[in-house]
Amino acid sequence: MAHRTRKLHIGKSKRLDELSRSSADLWNEICTWYWRWVDRQDHWTSKGQMQKWCVNGHDDFQAHSAQAVNDQFYDAINSWHKNNRKGNPPRNRSKRWNKICWKKSAIKMRDDGVLRLSCGRGNDPVLIDWPVDKKPVYAEIGWAGDGYEIRATYEVETEDRTTGDEIAGIDLGEKHLAAAATEDDSFLLNGGELRALRKYQNQTKAKLQRKISRKERGSKRWKRLVRTKNKQLNHLDNKITDLLHKLSRKLIEMLLERGVSTVVIGELKGIRDSVDYGSRMNQRLHQWAH
Structure with a gap:
């Protein structure tokens, strides 16, 4: 189950x-x-x-x-x-x-x-x-x-769709979402579309936040802008979540085509806490869907 x-x-x-x-x-x-x-x-x-x-x-x-x-x-x-x-x-x-x-x-x-x-x-x-x-x-x-x-x-109900006993190692990345390698093959899962969505989300958030900051807090215009900001960011969050699901399914399908039944992924817990590459790169790492 x-x-x-x-x-x-x-x-x-x-x-x-x-x-x-x-x-x-x-x-x-x-x-x-x-x-x-x-x-x-x-x-x-x-x-x-x-x-x-x-x-x-x-x-x-x-x-x-x-x-x-x-x-x-x-x-x-x-x-x-x-x-x-x-x-x-x-x-x-x-x-x-x-x-x-x-x-x-x-x-x-x-x-x-x-x-x-x-x-x-x-x-x-x-x-x-x-x-x-x-x-x-x-x-x-x-x-x-x-x-x-x-x-x-x-x-x-779950269905076992594995057809082989291959082992794949996967290296997760911020630019290329996944680099997968088996004993005989390797491939990349490109994250360009996801990065573009993230960039547009950040620009939209910054643009609306600047407009909000210029209005009197609690005014009708301020409330309208806050609602607009929440609605647009929620819409973009849903698009990003949907894209992540599609990309992860695509990765699984590519692994199944190669007869992979076991996947090994590195432990990335806490990676955001241990590095400081400046504000722009830190923002990208913070939004990294690892």
């Missing part, structure tokens, strides 16, 4: 606004108490302790959704600790919105293809028209530029 994630645009919804605000309120409560104990008592509160004190009994939405907010916060804390406390820790206590998550037990699929996402006893569920005939094992709903979108993960 493998897992596949599908995104589906929902649009605007007052019900989802309420749930998103409740999720943000819980995040703010967890964050406030966590850092209050750190600052006053030098005590790093565990996830289990926070679960008992702040999360259990939260009746605005389903219990597992409340637990997921706690998981989000501690994932961010653990990531900060693993990076030797570099960068800014998750101390934002004034979130207005936060994504809502549902685990398998809170998800039901009706016969008419509608997902029923539980919001706890006494609360109306969220109903989503679902175009896939498989029930998700996990779902989350968050804001995506111009409306909400659901990101749901479901199980799919």
Whole structure:
């Protein structure tokens, strides 16, 4: 069994606004108490302790959704600790919105293809028209530029398509996305189109940010420009994600054609933290989809 994630645009919804605000309120409560104990008592509160004190009994939405907010916060804390406390820790206590998550037990699929996402006893569920005939094992709903979108993960059957026992080594790069080599052959996966999209994304972001900075914060024109910026950047993010999926599929197909069943890839974790090539090259490395 493998897992596949599908995104589906929902649009605007007052019900989802309420749930998103409740999720943000819980995040703010967890964050406030966590850092209050750190600052006053030098005590790093565990996830289990926070679960008992702040999360259990939260009746605005389903219990597992409340637990997921706690998981989000501690994932961010653990990531900060693993990076030797570099960068800014998750101390934002004034979130207005936060994504809502549902685990398998809170998800039901009706016969008419509608997902029923539980919001706890006494609360109306969220109903989503679902175009896939498989029930998700996990779902989350968050804001995506111009409306909400659901990101749901479901199980799919896997098929072994390997026809040989070749081994391929792959070197990932920023200019050429992958250089693959077997015992008898080698080839490159060009990343020119991806680099062009990244460059256009950076130019668009900088252009709109300059316009925003010249407007009074909170004005109608400022809000309109912020919405435009978010919408355009979200559109470009989707194009980049789609291109990455297509390129990775192309790479897999090329390996299967050569009878490859095993792939060896170098470990690149932390590579962005160990080099400094100047602002332009650092930006390219930061956006490197390794």
